[in-house]
Structures are given as structure tokens and as C-alpha cells.
Amino acid sequence: xxxxxxxxxxxxxxxxxxxxxxxxxxxxxxxxxxxxxxxxxxxxxxxxxxxxxxxxxxxxxxxxxxxxxxxxxxxxxxxxxxxxxxxxxxxxxxxxxxxxxxxxxxxxxxxxxxxxxxxxxxxxxxxxxxxxxxxxxxxxxxxxxxxxxxxxxxxxxxxxxxxxxxxxxxxxxxxxxxxxxxxxxxxxxxxxxxxxxxxxxxxxxxxxxxxxxxxxxxxxxxxxxxxxxxxxxxxxxxxxxxxxxxxxxxxxxxxxxxxxxxxxxxxxxxxxxxxxxxxxxxxxxxxxxxxxxxxxxxxx
Amino acid sequence: xxxxxxxxxxxxxxxxxxxxxxxxxxxxxxxxxxxxxxxxxxxxxxxxxxxxxxxxxxxxxxxxxxxxxxxxxxxxxxxxxxxxxxxxxxxxxxxxxxxxxxxxxxxxxxxxxxxxxxxxxxxxxxxxxxxxxxxxxxxxxxxxxxxxxxxxxxxxxxxxxxxxxxxxxxxxxxxxxxxxxxxxxxxxxxxxxxxxxxxxxxxxxxxxxxxxxxxxxxxxxxxxxxxxxxxxxxxxxxxxxxxxxxxxxxxxxxxxxxxxxxxxxxxxxxxxxxxxxxxxxxxxxxxxxxxxxxxxxxxxxxx
Numbered sequence: 359x360x361x362x363x364x365x366x367x368x369x370x371x372x373x374x375x376x377x378x379x380x381x382x383x384x385x386x387x388x389x390x391x392x393x394x395x396x397x398x399x400x401x402x403x404x405x406x407x408x409x410x411x412x413x414x415x416x417x418x419x420x421x422x423x424x425x426x427x428x429x430x431x432x433x434x435x436x437x438x439x440x441x442x443x444x445x446x447x448x449x450x451x452x453x454x455x456x457x458x459x460x461x462x463x464x465x466x467x468x469x470x471x472x473x474x475x476x477x478x479x480x481x482x483x484x485x486x487x488x489x490x491x492x493x494x495x496x497x498x499x500x501x502x503x504x505x506x507x508x509x510x511x512x513x514x515x516x517x518x519x520x521x522x523x524x525x526x527x528x529x530x531x532x533x534x535x536x537x538x539x540x541x542x543x544x545x546x547x548x549x550x551x552x553x554x555x556x557x558x559x560x561x562x563x564x565x566x567x568x569x570x571x572x573x574x575x576x577x578x579x580x581x582x583x584x585x586x587x588x589x590x591x592x593x594x595x596x597x598x599x600x601x602x603x604x605x606x607x608x609x610x611x612x613x614x615x616x617x618x619x620x621x622x623x624x625x626x627x628x629x630x631x632x633x634x635x636x637x638x639x640x641x642x643x644x645x646x647x648x649x650x651x652x653x654x655x656x657x658x
Numbered sequence: 659x660x661x662x663x664x665x666x667x668x669x670x671x672x673x674x675x676x677x678x679x680x681x682x683x684x685x686x687x688x689x690x691x692x693x694x695x696x697x698x699x700x701x702x703x704x705x706x707x708x709x710x711x712x713x714x715x716x717x718x719x720x721x722x723x724x725x726x727x728x729x730x731x732x733x734x735x736x737x738x739x740x741x742x743x744x745x746x747x748x749x750x751x752x753x754x755x756x757x758x759x760x761x762x763x764x765x766x767x768x769x770x771x772x773x774x775x776x777x778x779x780x781x782x783x784x785x786x787x788x789x790x791x792x793x794x795x796x797x798x799x800x801x802x803x804x805x806x807x808x809x810x811x812x813x814x815x816x817x818x819x820x821x822x823x824x825x826x827x828x829x830x831x832x833x834x835x836x837x838x839x840x841x842x843x844x845x846x847x848x849x850x851x852x853x854x855x856x857x858x859x860x861x862x863x864x865x866x867x868x869x870x871x872x873x874x875x876x877x878x879x880x881x882x883x884x885x886x887x888x889x890x891x892x893x894x895x896x897x898x899x900x901x902x903x904x905x906x907x908x909x910x911x912x913x914x915x916x917x918x919x920x921x922x923x924x925x926x927x928x929x930x931x932x933x934x935x936x937x938x939x940x941x942x943x944x945x946x947x948x949x950x951x952x953x954x955x956x957x958x959x960x961x
Binding site: 459578624629632 | 755777
């Protein structure tokens with residue numbers, strides 16, 4: 359496969375983790391500007407795991423997920439009772455704190471005669487586990503998309519389960535959900551932690567794909583973009599965020615037609631597009647309609 | 659030590675007046691429309707870039723540059739309003755979803771405005787003529803920059819002007835009626851979309867004025883201006899209390915003081931860390947903001 363195409367497909371997969379993380383919170387009715395923080399926590403944790411502690415990648419990925427979940431839980435605990443812009447700004451403040459802490463984070467040691475580890479604003483170089491283990495780009499792409507498909511399967515199961523109905527109910531009417539016996543605070547915290555783990559896993563893969571991360575990678579722009587991906591793609595199905603990422607990275611960044619004007623085209627398209635579909639391309643009504651059509655064809 | 663403390667406090671108040679001008683426009687839009695305009699800063703940036711271009715081409719005087727910044731910010735603001743706020747306003751049934759769509763749309767236009775500005779003037783930094791060329795004012799051992807004093811005066815004037823506009827004019831009455839009960843205001847014959855448009859124009863003009871004073875004080879224009887203006891404006895607004903004009907000024911001054919003191923004590927990285935920490939803690943513990951806390955502390959007085 360062409361190296362360029364490989365890179366684009368891998369990037370679509372990597373940022374889909376972050377978009378899905380934002381989507382998960384959107385389903386519970388919360389708008390987060392801060393999921394990039396957990397992406398960053400995962401990237402740093404997994405990088406330290408493989409490059410400095412000599413852990414295998416799968417263990418480092420689990421570590422990244424766990425730390426991403428803990429960080430998201432800690433941020434969610436005092437903020438999840440906030441709504442709307444209040445929650446958005448609280449998560450933005452938290453994410454910027456994480457970014458500045460990455461800038462202040464110095465932890466280096468010599469591995470094989472080379473100094474590796476996070477060096478403040480200089481970033482974290484030499485996350486080379488994938489190269490050192492002779493994993494080809496194709497294989498890494500397959501790993502990213504296999505994990506993504508597993509997560510989509512989990513989402514599909516969730517949408518059909520009691521738990522999924524509870525999560526959607528909390529998003530649509532938290533008071534009613536509370537009256538019906540759903541522990542709203544607990545559902546929200548659990549969802550926030552799961553979203554943190556998802557972002558952390560994406561960050562771990564991102565760090566190993568790029569072999570280098572720096573605090574600037576995890577700034578507000580990344581967070582707002584991932585939120586926009588989820589909203590453009592639609593809130594009806596977990597495929598929505600993937601569609602959003604594919605539209606931006608796949609269509610605009612990669613087709614070099616719009617080089618230099620990408621943001622003008624993308625920004626204008628999104629704004630016009632929201633006039634017609636304020637809840638995204640695959641919104642709840644569309645998804646329900648497609649499901650009905652499929653069911654009819656299956657029956658007939 | 660004491661001299662430094664006083665000087666830092668003075669610097670903080672001055673910095674805070676720049677933030678106050680930004681926060682007032684932000685608050686005006688949020689207070690009336692109940693929506694956040696993320697493109698607020700980038701619209702200001704486009705105005706400032708237009709003024710920089712006029713300065714490079716014609717070496718215009720400060721009044722002309724201020725006028726160009728304000729008009730530029732208003733034109734960019736009108737574009738944002740037409741595309742992201744006016745159309746979504748019609749769907750009064752789905753308030754929350756429309757507010758989210760407006761905010762995401764304004765983020766999309768942020769990307770657009772920023773790219774237009776940097777394609778227009780592609781360098782990383784342009785120098786901008788200062789408002790006042792002389793040395794800073796000396797008050798005994800303390801110094802005060804004239805540009806920041808102008809900002810403080812403008813911020814106070816804008817706050818009082820807006821208060822009078824809202825409290826004593828027919829337009830202000832219409833605005834307050836909409837804030838209280840948009841549907842009832844519509845039934846009473848108030849042209850709600852028109853009032854929204856005027857509020858947006860007023861906020862954009864204020865933003866343009868803030869933008870001019872800020873770039874004239876910094877004596878430079880960079881592509882960071884858009885994000886910086888949106889962030890400082892929104893943080894000051896949230897610190898003070900969402901949607902309250904005196905709150906915006908209180909929040910802006912608090913942000914300026916926090917930044918000036920923590921920068922002097924700990925340096926620029928910790929300055930930002932502490933500013934975000936205070937915002938996070940305040941949102942978690944007292945989301946109503948500093949102004950509400952002050953009012954409660956001073957007892958129940960008439961607003």
C-alpha cells in the first residue's frame with residue numbers, strides 16, 4: 359500500500375479514538391473541551407512504559423487506559439454536576455492544566471546509552487517499540503483498526519443493552535432518569551472514566567505511531583476538533599464520530615486540492631452543514647430510519 | 659518587597675482592564691443570546707489584521723486604525739451572526755441543541771477567520787504603531803503605562819455606558835424583556851432577531867475597540883491574537899459569573915491580578931497553571947462566580 363495512504367488511514371483511526379471519547383460524553387449530554395488531556399496522559403504513560411521501563415506494548419496500552427480513566431474520573435468527580443458551558447470550560451481548564459504539567463514534567467533516564475523520557479517543552483523522543491519489534495506500517499494500521507472495530511462492537515452492544523438505554527436517558531433527561539431510579543451521578547462518572555480510557559488508548563497508539571510527542575500536541579485545538587468531529591458525524595451512532603474524522607482528515611487534509619485553504623473550506627462546510635443538520639450527519643432520527651429500512655428489507 | 663507588591667497589583671489591574679473589555683462583549687452576547695461565540699476573538703483578530711494592513715499600506719493615524727479594527731471586527735462578527743446564530747435562533751423548540759450547533763458553527767468559522775487573516779498577512783509577527791510614544795507615567799516609585807490607563811478608562815466607560823443603555827433606553831428594555839421571557843417579548847411585538855443582531859453588532863464593536871487598544875499596547879500583531887482573545891474573554895466571564903456585566907469586570911480584574919502576581923512569584927508557566935486552577939476550582943465549588951460571592955458577602959442590596 360502507498361505509504362501516504364497508510365499514514366492517512368492510520369491517522370483517521372487514531373483520531374477516531376478521541377472523537378469517540380468526546381461522543382461518549384455527548385451522549386450523556388455533556389460537552390467536553392478537554393478529552394485531549396486523557397489522550398496526552400495515555401501517550402505519555404505508554405511512552406514511558408515501553409521506552410523507559412521496557413514494558414511490552416500491550417501492557418503499556420493497558421497502563422495508558424487505566425491512567426486515562428483515573429485522570430478522567432478525577433476531573434469528572436467535581437465537575438460532572440455542571441452543565442453546558444460550565445462543564446465545557448471546567449474541562450478546558452483541566453486539560454490546559456494537564457498540558458502545562460506536561461511542560462513542567464522532566465523524567466529522563468539512559469536506555470541503551472541514550473537519554474530518553476519526557477523533557478518538558480522539548481517533548482518526549484524515542485518511543486520506538488513498534489520499530490524495534492519490526493512491526494510494519496501495515497501491521498500497525500491493522501492493530502489500530504482492529505482495536506477500533508472491537509470498540510465499535512462494544513458500542514453496538516451498548517446501544518442495545520439496558521446500560522446503553524440508561525446512558526441515553528441520562529443524556530436526554532437527567533431528572534426523569536433520576537426519578538426512574540437511575541443513579542445519574544454514578545452513570546456519568548462511569549461514562550467519563552470509560553471515555554478517559556478510550557482517549558488514553560488512542561494516545562498510547564498515537565505516541566507509538568509518531569515515536570515523538572510534545573505538550574503542544576495536546577492543546578485546546580485538538581480537543582475542540584474532536585468535539586466537532588463527533589458533532590458533525592452525528593450523535594445517533596458511534597459510526598458518526600468516525601465519519602467526522604474521515605471527512606476532515608481523509609477528505610480535506612489528504613486531497614491536496616485545498617492546500618493552504620483547508621480551514622476555510624472545512625470551516626465553511628461545517629457551518630453551512632450545521633444549518634441543515636444541527637445534530638450531525640447520522641443523527642438519532644436518521645439512524646432510527648436506516649434501522650427501520652433494514653428491518654423491513656430483512657422481513658420482506 | 660512592598661514596592662513590588664504594589665507594582666504587581668497595579669500591573670494586574672491594568673492587565674485586567676484589557677481582559678474586561680474582552681469579557682464585556684462576550685458577556686453581552688452570552689447574557690442575551692444564551693450562546694457562546696467562540697469566533698469572538700478571531701473576529702477581533704481579523705479587525706486587527708485589517709488595521710495592520712492599512713498601517714503597512716498607508717501609515718494611517720491612530721483614529722483611522724482604531725476605526726478599521728472596529729469595522730473589521732463588526733463585519734467579521736456580522737458574518738458569524740448571519741451564518742451561525744441567526745438561523746439557529748429560529749428553532750426555538752430545541753434550545754440546547756441549537757445552542758450547541760451555534761457554538762460548534764462559531765468554532766468552524768474561527769478556523770476560517772484565522773486562516774483568512776494569516777493568508778492575508780502571512781508573517782508570524784507584525785509590528786503595530788503604539789497609541790502613545792512617550793515614557794510610562796511615574797507615580798513615586800511606581801510606573802503606569804498610558805495605553806493600559808486608556809484601557810482601564812475605556813473599560814469603566816463601557817461598563818457604565820452598557821448599564822445605562824440596558825437600564826434607561828427602549829432598546830435596553832427590549833433586551834431585558836428578551837432575557838426574561840423571549841416568547842413573551844416576541845408576543846409583545848419586539849423584533850427578537852433584530853435585537854439579537856444589534857446586540858451582536860454592539861459586542862463586536864466593543865471587541866474591536868478592545869482589540870485595537872490591546873495590539874496598540876503590545877505594539878505587535880500575531881496569529882495567536884484570536885485564540886488569546888477568546889480564551890481570556892471567556893475565562894474572565896466565567897470567573898465573574900456567566901452573563902453578568904459587573905461580573906465580567908470583576909472576573910477580568912481578578913484574572914489580571916492572579917496573573918500579575920503569580921507571574922512575578924513563579925514565572926509564566928505557573929502563571930497560566932494557577933489561572934486555570936483558580937477557574938477550575940471556582941467552577942467546581944462556586945459556579946455562580948465571584949460577583950455573586952461578593953454580593954452575598956456584602957449583604958442583600960439592590961442590584
